[in-house]
Amino acid sequence: MSGPLNWLSQIGSITKFGLLSLPQRRGAVAATVIGIAGVVAVLVGVLSIAAGFRQAMAVSGSPDGAIILRSGADSEMVSGFGRDETRVIADTPGIARTAQGPLASAELFVIIDLPKRSTGTDANVPLRGVEPAALLVRDNLKIVQGRMFEWGKDEVIVGRGAAQEFAGLEVGSKIKVGRYEWPVVGIFSANGGVAESEIWTDAKILQDAYNRGDSFQSVSVRLNSPDAFQAFKDSLTSNPQLNVQVIRQTDYYAQQSETLTRLITTLGFLIAFLMAVGAVFGALNTMYSAVAARTREIATLRALGFGGGAVVASLMVESLLLALVGGVIGGTLAYVAFNNFHTSTMNFQSFSQITFAFKVTPQLLARGIVWAAVIGLIGGLFPAIRAARLPIASALREL
């Protein structure tokens, strides 16, 4: 037999011994596996919140979409335009057009209080007034239940996420806005995007209800092509009639999600890291006791001529396998428990609720497995070295 092959077969046979003896160490093994599963489940679970939020934001923007705000405004909430300004914006070259005119929707954005289903407490639900082009400016907008509201009528449609998270938004129910009561006539989906958190109505109706005159807060447009953005932006920002900033839809949503994603990711990693440290100690314990229980066996093998390196490697393989089993269990748990779990939270930038679903992505699962493997390797390394260093003679005497 050649050197490396021989070494590999040594590792193979020692590992087999180890694995066959697992049932005798059931308790310790289960503790390690479940411990690592716990770490992976929490890691993947917490990060799936951030992944879901980011995904909701990502599908909201299309590369040829742009949003125009008053210069200096960091969200729609604090932006504002008059009718004359929105008209100038809509007539700027670069905006895609249909027979009905340019694909530009001047919009109003306000907040109303509605109770959250989960806690029963009031939440800031966004209410958006739109113009007819709004449905074409955004991707994948579909009425999934009921019908579209009629322009000029006191009616609203509700995003699928909002209808799920907040009470009183079923088709047929009415929402109260000040002195007005508006019936919900339809539910729409937006491919899981931010619009699904919102309630939509005709901008004119909302202007009247809020005494806003003929003013708006933002303009959303669809451009001829993603490349048209720079020219479009330049012509707007250099227009002396306007004082605006132009942001790509994709950038706008990325910027809106930044604070929350950072907060969740930081906390998620911190918690998972601490748990992982705890799990490493657990894994170390298991493997040390495995080594202690097999002192004689290992010494016998060494006496028969098995190499120290092979002992180390096989113990590492054993620990790694246990950890991977734990990782897979944890990942599966997280997937079953958290994938597509619907929730809503406060988006600080827009001061309003945003609904989204947790996403356990393949990348997250892979990350979980990598963490498990690292825990397993660290947990196996030191006990393995100890096993390899055991003086053979004295270990055999323990018989």
Next chain:
Amino acid sequence: MKFLHLIWSNLRRKKLRTSLTLLSIIVAFVLFGLLSAIQQALVGGVALAGADRLIVREKVSIINLLPVSYEARMDRIPGVDFSTHQTWFGGVYQDPKNFFMQNPVEPEKFLKMHPEIILPPDEEKAWLATRTGAIVGRRTAERFHWKIGDKVPIQSTIWTQPDGSQTWTFDIVGIYDGKDKGTDTTPMFFRYDYFDEARQQWGKGKVGWYTIRIKDPSQAAEVAKRVDAEFENSPAETKTEPEGAFIQGWASQLGNIVFIVAAILSAVFFTILLVTGNTMAQAVRERTGELGVLKAIGFSNGQVVALVLAESCLLTVIGGAVGLGLARAITPVVAQNLAGLLPMFFLPTRDLFIGLGLSIALGFVTGIFPALQAMRLRVADALRRM
């Protein structure tokens, strides 16, 4: 107590195993401490809310303003002691990342309404005398190294001055402290009269929300109803609720925090329970013979159970105490990094005791099964295994 030495030697028999277990317990309690601090930061304000204070906001949404004239009308409602208002200014100091709250208030009434805000009398006098004066909490003052006498420029995205400028300059005339540890000392407060005069036409004479002091806290619900009835069918209807409920609702907007924290903690404790339980079980199994000897020389079943339980509890309590101590030591550091985001991030003493209680419970649960096993041990069987 006389067996303490025995318990201690038992723990030291396998130093490596004991220290590894101890370390994982410590980690668990550090985590417990941090999660408690997060929860404190998000919902802790509820406990500090004044029982005699109500918050009045616009019914449709808090972003809609209320007329300043409501104050006088509210003061006439039976059961109301007095009322005052605040408005969300939403300004930015240098960079949007430096977030902290700034609100225009009526200085005298504001300080009377909020006794938890401690401002030296001479600074209060200076505030009343300086139109552009502002007071700022200790935490924000330290964060930006502001001193009394500094002029601070704040950019507002909401409120512009008539010349179109968005920069408001305030004179820092006072730095306040909180009465309790949990009092938020990040906000800055400045004078409403200055604000109202200087802001552009839009919004003039309108304020964000009111705080009402009521004469009898037990009448809170009735007074709230009366306030809302007073403004019913007006263009700006109100929604009145106790301050605690208001803060609670605000925290719930973030999500079901209590639930999430509880879920993570149970995952952590379940994991640690397994690790520690396994260690204890092993330790007892290895000592079967010794336990037999103890019984043979006259230790009662109860004493054996107590010995094993004491050992596991000692381990978890040491781990718990060290972990909680560490958590207490690092929370201020973490808080520094979270500054604007979670102003009230700290580990309350109450949670330290809860943590210690948990550590005893953990020791008990992990020790009880091996202990029962030891109790059931028959002396003859045990000795034969020696």
